[in-house]
Amino acid sequence: MAVIALRTCIGCRGIFPKKALLRFVCHLDLQLRSDETGKVPGRGAYVCESQSCVTKAFKSHKRINSLLRTNLSRESVMQFKQELLHTVSQDSARGKGHQ
Ligand SMILES: [Zn+2]
Numbered sequence: 001m002a003v004i005a006l007r008t009c010i011g012c013r014g015i016f017p018k019k020a021l022l023r024f025v026c027h028l029d030l031q032l033r034s035d036e037t038g039k040v041p042g043r044g045a046y047v048c049e050s051q052s053c054v055t056k057a058f059k060s061h062k063r064i065n066s067l068l069r070t071n072l073s074r075e076s077v078m079q080f081k082q083e084l085l086h087t088v089s090q091d092s093a094r095g096k097g098h099q
Pocket residue numbers: 009010011012013014047048053
């Protein structure tokens with residue numbers, strides 16, 4: 001029997017199957033990167049594939065730093081936010097979003 005892994009979206013705090021969410025990790029404590037395979041080592045967090053959840057999740061870089069227990073600059077966090085927003089808008093253009 002398959003177990004469905006559930007994770008919390010850091011934007012809306014909703015709980016969803018892991019596969020419906022985007023994972024990102026803080027790679028080597030230096031930079032954020034998205035993890036499409038779910039296998040990148042490092043401290044990670046999940047967010048819905050929706051612009052509103054990404055926006056809420058990345059409201060402040062301090063929030064991301066405390067969630068991932070890291071100390072990234074505001075610039076690098078905000079840059080990654082833009083990347084994620086771009087990814088999410090491409091996905092919804094293909095009708096893949098779940099919201
Ligand atoms: Zn969400």
